[in-house]
Amino acid sequence: MKPVYQRAYRIVQADGITTLIPGATGTGKEHLARYIHTNSARHAAAFVSVNCSAFTDSLLESRLFGHKKGSFTGADADHQGFFEQAEGGTLFLDEIGDIPSYMPQTLLRVLQEKEILPMGGKAKKVNVRVIAATHPNLHECCEKGTFRWALILPPYRGRNSAAELSRTGKD
Numbered sequence: 001m002k003p004v005y006q007r008a009y010r011i012v013q014a015d016g017i018t019t020l021i022p023g024a025t026g027t028g029k030e031h032l033a034r035y036i037h038t039n040s041a042r043h044a045a046a047f048v049s050v051n052c053s054a055f056t057d058s059l060l061e062s063r064l065f066g067h068k069k070g071s072f073t074g075a076d077a078d079h080q081g082f083f084e085q086a087e088g089g090t091l092f093l094d095e096i097g098d099i100p101s102y103m104p105q106t107l108l109r110v111l112q113e114k115e116i117l118p119m120g121g122k123a124k125k126v127n128v129r130v131i132a133a134t135h136p137n138l139h140e141c142c143e144k145g146t147f148r149w150a151l152i153l154p155p156y157r158g159r160n161s162a163a164e165l166s167r168t169g170k171d
Contacts, residue, residue, distance in 0.1 A: 008032055012039045018111055020096075020152060021133040029133035030092060037090040042129055045089030048082050053098035060099065061106070062119055071120025083116045083126045090129045097134035097141055104148040111151075 011019050019036065021029045030049060037047045055063055058072075066081030082091055099107075110116055111130060117123050141147035 004032065005035065008036050009039065012036050015041050016129055018130045019132070020138070021131065022138070023133070023135065025135050030094060033090070033092045033131040033133065036131060037092075037129070040090070040129070042089045046086050047090045047092065048086040049092040049094065050082050051094045053095040057100040057103075060103065065106075065110075065116045065118050066121065067119035068121040071118075075120070081116065081118060083110065083128055084124070086128045088127055090131060093130060093132040095134060096132040097136035097138055097147065101146050104151050108148060108150050 011017055019033075021032055023029050033049075034047060037043060050063070052060060062072075062075075062079065062081070064081050064083060066084055067075050067079050069075055069078050110126070114127065115123050115125050138147050138152050142149045142152065
């Protein structure tokens, strides 16, 4: 476990780096995410944990990004999404591999632009570190077309970042 936490500590030092923690169910992925949050400059802000597989497609979108009153049947009040609840802190997206096939494109936009679009609302800037975890092999999901490569491969400008080191294990 020591090498895992040594890599996690590198991620702690790189504020704002989006991180993917792969592993089987029950292996402590959320514990590792909390370690990163607790030891980071964001430790005083919220740590919001979301099990993505626990929501239906449309409900997941509403819960992540929020919605405005009247934006859909049953939306009788404004609802702040998980991204806004985690403002300044960390959003842990557990079971990210189970999200609907259209959602990776939406998440990629949020990660790139640091902006969410609540259902029925206007775009809002967010300052959130995203840590995701998954049990399925995301490379296989990408090959099947159910997940986007851009969410698991670092952009060229990010090479040698702490996040890439955590993925490759190389120094």
